[in-house]
Amino acid sequence: MTARLDSLPTPHVAPARPASAGAQGDPAEAPLFDLDLSRIIFAIRRNIWWIGAIIACALALGLVATLLMQPRYIATSRVLIEQQADQIIENNDVTPAVAYQDADRFLQTQVDVIRSRALAAKVVDDGKFWTEPAFFDAVGTPMPTEADLDYRYQGKDALQRLRRDTAIDAVARNLSVSLPDASRLVAISFSGSDPNYAAKLANLFAESYVSANLARKFDSSSYAREYLAQQLDQARIRLETSERDLNQYSRAAGLVRVQGQGQNADKEATLSVTNDTLVQVNGAASQATAERIAAEDRWNSVRNSPVMTVPQVLENPAIQALIRQRSEVESQLAQESSRHLAGHPTAAALQAQVDRLSAQIMAVGNAIKSSVHIEFQAAQAKEATLQRQVVDLRTLALGEQDRGVQYNILKRVAETNRSLYDTLLARYNELNATAGATSNNVSLVDRAETPRFPASPKLVLNLGLALLAGILCAGIFVFVREHFDDAIRAPDDVEHKLGVPLLGLVPQEASDDIRLEMRDPKSALSEAYNSLIANLRYAGADGFPKILTITSSRAEEGKSTTSVAIAEQLAKLGRKTLLIDGDLRRPTVHKILDLPSAHGLTALLTGEIGLDRAILGTDVPNLHAITALPTPVNPSLLLGSTRLEALMQHCRGQFDHVIIDSPPMLGLSDATSLSVASDATLLVIDASKGHRGTIKSTLRRLTLVHAPVVGALLTKFDPRRAGGNAAYYGYDYYEYGRPADSGA
Numbered sequence: 218m219t220a221r222l223d224s225l226p227t228p229h230v231a232p233a234r235p236a237s238a239g240a241q242g243d244p245a246e247a248p249l250f251d252l253d254l255s256r257i258i259f260a261i262r263r264n265i266w267w268i269g270a271i272i273a274c275a276l277a278l279g280l281v282a283t284l285l286m287q288p289r290y291i292a293t294s295r296v297l298i299e300q301q302a303d304q305i306i307e308n309n310d311v312t313p314a315v316a317y318q319d320a321d322r323f324l325q326t327q328v329d330v331i332r333s334r335a336l337a338a339k340v341v342d343d344g345k346f347w348t349e350p351a352f353f354d355a356v357g358t359p360m361p362t363e364a365d366l367d368y369r370y371q372g373k374d375a376l377q378r379l380r381r382d383t384a385i386d387a388v389a390r391n392l393s394v395s396l397p398d399a400s401r402l403v404a405i406s407f408s409g410s411d412p413n414y415a416a417k418l419a420n421l422f423a424e425s426y427v428s429a430n431l432a433r434k435f436d437s438s439s440y441a442r443e444y445l446a447q448q449l450d451q452a453r454i455r456l457e458t459s460e461r462d463l464n465q466y467s468r469a470a471g472l473v474r475v476q477g478q479g480q481n482a483d484k485e486a487t488l489s490v491t492n493d494t495l496v497q498v499n500g501a502a503s504q505a506t507a508e509r510i511a512a513e514d515r516w517n518s519v520r521n522s523p524v525m526t527v528p529q530v531l532e533n534p535a536i537q538a539l540i541r542q543r544s545e546v547e548s549q550l551a552q553e554s555s556r557h558l559a560g561h562p563t564a565a566a567l568q569a570q571v572d573r574l575s576a577q578i579m580a581v582g583n584a585i586k587s588s589v590h591i592e593f594q595a596a597q598a599k600e601a602t603l604q605r606q607v608v609d610l611r612t613l614a615l616g617e618q619d620r621g622v623q624y625n626i627l628k629r630v631a632e633t634n635r636s637l638y639d640t641l642l643a644r645y646n647e648l649n650a651t652a653g654a655t656s657n658n659v660s661l662v663d664r665a666e667t668p669r670f671p672a673s674p675k676l677v678l679n680l681g682l683a684l685l686a687g688i689l690c691a692g693i694f695v696f697v698r699e700h701f702d703d704a705i706r707a708p709d710d711v712e713h714k715l716g717v718p719l720l721g722l723v724p725q726e727a728s729d730d731i732r733l734e735m736r737d738p739k740s741a742l743s744e745a746y747n748s749l750i751a752n753l754r755y756a757g758a759d760g761f762p763k764i765l766t767i768t769s770s771r772a773e774e775g776k777s778t779t780s781v782a783i784a785e786q787l788a789k790l791g792r793k794t795l796l797i798d799g800d801l802r803r804p805t806v807h808k809i810l811d812l813p814s815a816h817g818l819t820a821l822l823t824g825e826i827g828l829d830r831a832i833l834g835t836d837v838p839n840l841h842a843i844t845a846l847p848t849p850v851n852p853s854l855l856l857g858s859t860r861l862e863a864l865m866q867h868c869r870g871q872f873d874h875v876i877i878d879s880p881p882m883l884g885l886s887d888a889t890s891l892s893v894a895s896d897a898t899l900l901v902i903d904a905s906k907g908h909r910g911t912i913k914s915t916l917r918r919l920t921l922v923h924a925p926v927v928g929a930l931l932t933k934f935d936p937r938r939a940g941g942n943a944a945y946y947g948y949d950y951y952e953y954g955r956p957a958d959s960g961a
Contacts, residue, residue: 256699264695271694272687279683280676287357288671292416293406294423295663298327300401327659328394328403331426337389338381339429340421347377347384355411356387392422402662412668419665430659445645452638459631466627470617492617495610502603509596516593519586525578529585536581543574705902705912711929715912717900720756720928721749723775725905725935746782749930750790753783753899756927761787762897763869765927766799768879768888770915774903775932777805780878788840792873795832796842799891800880801852804845810835817844821864822855828867841872852880856890865894882915892924899927904934 261268300320330336346352353360361379370379393406405426407419519527531537550567705711711719723745737743754761767783769776777800784796798806801819806812812833820826821843832841849855868875877895879888892898898919902912919926 260695260699264691264698267694267698268691271691272684275683275687275690276680279679279686282683283674283676283679286674287410289408289410289673290412290415290668291406291408291672292412292419292665292668293404293663294419294661294665295402295404296423296426297660297662298324298401298403299658299660301658324396324401324403328396331394331403331405331422332389332392334385334389336422336425336429337385337392339425340418341381341384341388343425344417344421346388347380351411352384352414353387355409355414356384356391357410358383358387388418391418405665407665408672416665416667423661423664427657427659427661431657434657442645442649445641449638449641449645452634452641456631456634456638459627459634463624463627463631466624470621470624492614495607495614498603498606498610502600502607505596505600505603509593509600512589512593512596516589519589525582527582527586527589529589533581533585536578536585539574539578539581543571543578546570546574705904705931707904708931708934711902711931715916715929717916717926718756718928719931720752720899721745721930722934723749723779723930723932725933742782743786746779746786749779750783750786753897753927757897759896761874762895762927763873764865764875764877764895764897766877766879766888766892766895766898767901768892768898768915769881769901769903770911771883771903771906772803772881774881774901774906776881776901777809777878779899779901779930779932780876781806781809784840784842784874784876785837787874787876788837791839793839793871794841795868795872795875796840797868797875797877798843798845799856799877799887801845801849801855801887802880802885804848806842806878807844807846810842812842812844814846815844817846819845819847819849819855822858822860823849824860828864853886853890856887861890861894882918889918889922889924892919892926893922895925897925897927900929902929902931904931 300323341347350360361376361383363376366375366379370376388407391408393408395404395406397404405419405422407415407422409415409418515529519529525531546567550564550571553561553564553567705714708719708722711717724741726742750761753765756762765783767776767780780796784794787794796806796810797818798804799818800806804817807814807817812835815831815833816826817831817833821828821831831843833844835842855861865875875895877891879891879898882888900912900915900919916926
């Protein structure tokens with residue numbers, strides 16, 4: 218052990234283990250609202266004075282605001298809105314009835330009508346409230362003066378119009394209309410500082426709404442009558458024009474318009490002379506043709522027949538009379554011939570008479586036969602004449618039909634105008650008949666009464682709201698304070714806020730003699746450090762680290778005490794242990810172990826002494842120590858040299874464990890140099906004053922140089938200050954197994 222550090226071989230540095238082994242992850246990724254009842258209770262207990270102060274201030278503000286608020290009175294009137302009014306005369310309503318499926322929309326529309334500015338203006342005008350200063354005081358609006366006039370109000374009545382508009386706005390602002398579900402009863406409420414004005418305005422709104430609804434119905438009927446009268450005049454003018462055009466055209470076309478008869482009395486027909494003449498002439502022509510055919514048949518039957526064989530001749534009475542006379546004369550002639558000879562004068566006279574009669578018969582017979590031919594010729598001439606007339610009349614009738622197309626068009630226009638005129642006239646007569654029979658579907662049910670008690674302010678309600686607001690503000694304050702509080706107080710904070718595993722927990726001790734507490738194997742400190750050593754043994758795959766550096770973020774967090782305690786516990790376990798005081802700026806190990814102020818680490822690193830001279834024995838078996846004396850001028854330069862790595866390598870071969878009491882990180886590089894040269898680094902955190910920002914900066918620096926941070930140790934832990942899950946550790950956690958006090 219007399220060898221110089223210069224001749225030591227190049228040291229071997231164990232690989233670094235990840236600092237976040239067993240950690241919960243980056244605390245920045247933790248949910249913002251991670252509810253924990255125990256943490257909430259602890260947060261409330263820790264901020265109880267702040268909470269009480271915030272709630273007290275909120276209650277005081279609520280009380281002061283209630284006392285300063287002006288009392289407000291609310292008066293309510295109620296109107297019933299029916300969906301459809303009772304009809305005095307059927308079908309007398311100008312507007313159609315509202316469908317029942319649209320009842321909600323209809324009622325909501327009526328509520329909007331009550332809230333309308335037009336109704337508010339009517340109420341203000343009816344009551345002339347814009348002239349009353351007391352009204353403006355009641356609605357909480359200052360009465361406008363001439364100083365309030367702007368460019369919108371000009372003229373002599375500018376101030377009057379401004380006050381009226383202001384009154385309308387104030388009335389609309391203090392009005393509230395509510396419609397309960399499944400009800401047609403609308404509540405009209407008005408609030409004000411004067412109960413009499415509140416009741417008066419609530420009743421005026423209800424009355425104005427009822428009268429306005431009735432007036433709106435009458436105005437709708439009046440407008441309909443005026444509109445129908447205008448339409449009726451236009452329809453009458455169009456009807457007269459169409460009738461005049463139809464009459465003029467029918468006269469020009471030669472068409473005679475006649476009124477219908479019987480069932481068609483209300484309809485109009487046209488009389489055409491040409492058509493009637495055509496029908497008559499056509500009938501006569503047909504008859505003439507039939508007569509001509511019959512006459513032609515008679516003539517043809519007798520044309521080549523002897524006269525005395527013609528039926529018309531034989532049937533003629535004159536022929537028959539002559540034939541009878543001739544037969545009589547021939548009978549006389551036969552008698553005379555039987556008595557006398559031929560040539561007898563009597564016989565000759567009778568013969569002459571017979572010849573004369575025969576000549577007469579032949580003459581009459583020929584005349585009759587000639588009459589049949591004459592009759593045929595007359596029928597033939599008549600037929601030709603009638604046929605010519607039919608052709609002429611047919612041509613005229615076709616022309617009239619062409620003119621009838623335009624006539625029918627004009628007739629349909631006239632009939633359409635007449636139908637429209639009759640419909641409008643009937644509707645106009647109905648509206649005139651029902652103009653005075655208007656019914657209202659809105660009725661006033663309850664009149665507003667003057668309220669006796671103010672509706673606001675309500676002291677109990679306001680104090681309750683102030684209490685809720687105070688609790689809410691206190692909760693926000695506690696949440697913000699706890700959320701931005703980076704203090705490390707509880708074991709859970711180490712993993713949640715820092716992301717490193719917690720290897721040990723050292724309680725807060727009231728005793729000043731820590732060495733005395735450490736000598737007691739049943740003391741809280743001894744148990745805590747025994748637990749730490751056990752956790753370090755299983756923190757890595759290789760067991761307890763061969764070289765362990767113990768550091769902290771700041772001074773006085775318990776790292777030197779922890780270094781001594783770990784070294785003594787390892788020595789008591791029979792492990793050959795070397796404790797090196799690495800704090801070259803403020804050496805403390807030699808004071809804790811009551812060692813002489815001999816040269817140590819500084820002299821080793823400068824090469825003044827050898828390792829065997831630097832190692833000092835202690836009163837604890839198997840425990841050796843190296844002081845940090847003397848204090849160098851530039852500690853960072855010494856700890857950053859290669860001699861430190863050679864020293865660590867040499868100590869690795871001679872001792873079972875090497876514990877290095879490192880200086881705090883602060884803003885120096887001393888601790889990082891020692892951490893890089895060791896197998897593991899234990900970070901000591903003071904539970905009474907540790908903060909996440911400082912510790913995270915320490916971890917960031919260690920991670921930057923790839924220092925193997927094995928975990929953290931929480932010292933000076935007080936469960937009463939930690940709260941949350943730390944309550945599970947209890948006040949007597951480390952008292953388990955100790956003999957009871959005599960007084961127990």
